[in-house]
Amino acid sequence: MNMNRRNLLKVLGLSAVGVATVPLWMDGWTSDDLPADTTGLDEDQKLVLAAMVDTYIPSGEIPGAKELEVDHFILAMVGGCFQKETQEEFLTGFNGLHQSSTEAYGSSFDQLSTQQRVELLIKLEATEKDPDKTINFVPFIKDLTISGYMSSKYIMENHLGYEFVPGRFNGSFPVEKSVYRNA
Template sequence: MNRRDALKKTALAFGAAAGTPTLLSLLQACAQTDRVTWTPQFLNEDQARFISAFVDFLLPKTETPGGLDVKADVFIDLMYSKTYDEAAQKQVVADIEKFNADCKAKFGKVFAELSQEDKTACFKDQEANSPKFAPKVWGTGVGPQEPVGFYRSLKSTVLWAYFSSEEIGKNVLSYDPIPGEFRGCMPLSEVGNTWSL
């Protein structure tokens, strides 16, 4: 399984649980924002650069659009601005500063300025040392869920924003705006691509 497929499965699982109308309306608002003139609503310039670098490293542009192409970073800034209370906003700022401080201590630079190799090493370290989401059965968590921390929370939000975007839903995933007949038993080979609806 390649990296993009693994991320797709993670995001689809997260999206099923997190797809609230408020977040979806924020995602639609981001699609209309012009990247050239984008001014962060909540983040300062350095924090916005961190989020954009995180998004771009996690979901770079390949034969499909990348995270920056669907403005996942714009969405995250808007989400922090519109849905987080003051305490949660302060925590996000502290978490970004800590993430960058850890990068600087280990690699000599903040995350946005790291080489691809150092960003890879940083992600591997975060992946190994961050709590995981509890296993799920049919979308329901099994057992208690400990806090997953900033890295995994941000990663999940980026993936949700990416796979919930109109661009990806219509042009990358299979999409049928008016579903047809129900075929309960069909060969897996006929299913094809993952569906956005």
């Protein structure tokens, strides 16, 4: 794979800005912790985003991404952590998804069956490789969905065994043998 220097610097710069501006609520978040949406998505686009996260991580024995409101996490991340250019490409991505969905199936993405959604997302992820864009919409949403799901408080506490600060204190435990010896 041949990557030119300009694109590499753009990716590294975007990554550095994203990591440097990651807010503290990202680790172990709940929907109550998230700031208000500032992305400018309309209600139809929010339904499409909810359908996308539900397609990537559906509910089963444990809650899926839609139940954990990962779509709200994505909106908070895009609105609070990314530059204006990335936010504009994020909004434009919904138009491309809607166009692809209506061309392929004659319906909006959120109205498609789960199988149709999966097929369309796989197809779009394979074809979205524009080096001039800061983000490619479908892989961008997929990555944020996984990040949001895995960093949600529910998953961290119930499935990853994470204990939030201050954690547990075990001040009394038996000491069997001293590490230090008398000289």
